[in-house]
Amino acid sequence: MQAVQINQFGSVDVMEMAEVALPNLGDHQVLVQNYAVAIDPYDVKYVAGVFGPNDKWPVIPGSSVAGRVTALGALVQDFKVGDRVVATRHLKTYAEFVPVAEKALAKIPAQLNYEEAVAVALGGATGYQMIAERLKVQAGEQVLIQGGAGQVGAMAVQAAVALGAEVTATASPKNFAQVQALGATRVVDYHAVDYQQLPAFDAILDPIGGASVIQEIISLKPTGHLLALGPVPAALADDTRVESTYSQILRPTLATVLDYLAQKKWQVQIGQVVPFTLANLQEQHRLARTNQLVGKSILTFQPEKS
Template sequence: MKAVEMLDYGAPEVLVDTNTAPQPVLKPKQVLVKQHATAIDPYDVKFRQGLMGTDKPTPLIPGSSVAGVVVAIGSEVTEFAIGDRVAASTHLKSYAALVAVGQSLLAKIPAQVSDVQAAASVLGAQTGYQMIMTDLAIQPGETVLIHGGAGAVGMMAIQLAKRQGAGQIYTTAHGAGAAAIRAIDPTIQVIDYQTTTLTEAMPDGVDAVLDTIGGETLRASCQVLKPDGRLVSLVDSVDDPRVTQSYLQASGAQLAALLALIADGQVTLLIADERPFNAANVRYFQTLHHVVGKLVLTFD
């Protein structure tokens, strides 16, 4: 089977092509997906670098996003059939022509959503969805600060906070990222983090914060969080009862709800570039920084 293998943890050069990867063996509640597209996510880069706290033996097949068509189903699969277009977030093994995925992680891709869009939505955008809809549970009229608005998590979170009826929405961005945010929604208050502090931009404070950066940014965010406010961080924690740390809890139901919004045109995904799936393109995409929009690899 065609795949991109990771020979060891380290630099991009550890990612190599193979045509001899074994085909996945289905468990009863899994489906076999023929890959049409997979996205590059920061998680993938950190995993390759050995920064995700894993000791999984190498070589292995990395990759965290699946978008394709069902070609086989396990004996206990009840929700999917051969021929269904599906998407899912996986921790590993999406850099391959065929991927076995548990049915609880899968969502059907609406006809209005392309494979590229689906692959681009499953990790960062799904995380943004969970943070706004569940973890922060944004309410109408609330003021919200979303860090990293030009990233996949932040850009989806901004749009969903607006859809939930939030009052003023603030985000941090610079340069091309700031321009992209304003193009999607000119009502968003974009804070140039290189020239303006959070306390200068939000002297009255905010009700809710989504932190995608951590460190000093998290501590500065606590300074503008109202006494009864709440902050969710994806990367860090501090000794403050208003602060919780969270992470994506991927599910098919959650992803299906997000894909329905994309299909209806209620939220937008930005695609920065798409290239054919091979190790050279995976390596290239993984070396890019501060790209506005998703990087997607497509299969033959």
């Protein structure tokens, strides 16, 4: 099969197309013929080497897959050949065929196409998971979501609003209308946030983490909870209200997000949809590294749309 590999971290040019063997399946794995992958920030950072060294080259990057089941592991129970499915997994999705653990796989509702499904496989599902499952947001709570126009932030805004929270989100002024349309009560310029002028928050979600957490903590209630999808400054290491975390998207989480999308209760912004070629993949990574992507970029292996 055809797959994109890297043999080192670096520029987008380290990605190369190669002919590789079909993956072997474990007992609880499903083989998916890949129809669509999304460009997620994790993928871009991985290729760049942000997450550190690796001694098992070559590596097939990629963290999302949507397509049809073509083979089943010996103990798979919930899927059959031909099912339309979507999942996120660590690496190996920039390929024509992808092995996926059954527990991570969700069926795509008939109302959704592959592009819509794969667009929320990682970022969108993470936003929902952080709000509903990790922060356990309740009706009437005050919630701050950083980066409300991003893929994680946009889904987090919609999830918090659906749970009855009052949402404040940060964004660039050019994206204010977009974030307000998602249901945010208040949208503020992330370049010039005065946290002392904001409400006291029950929950804060920061998809980046880092130095911004020091500023955000000012507006967190003594009983509040702050989740950062990135590092937390050492100065806050002993603050029990603050947690650095990561997503783990399994079937129940992803299925819930897909159901909301299918019912048109939530939305996802899709940007460019282009064929899966090495040149297109490198270009999308290049645009992502310079913050030029608008919406979720999708690369498709097949012309099938439904």
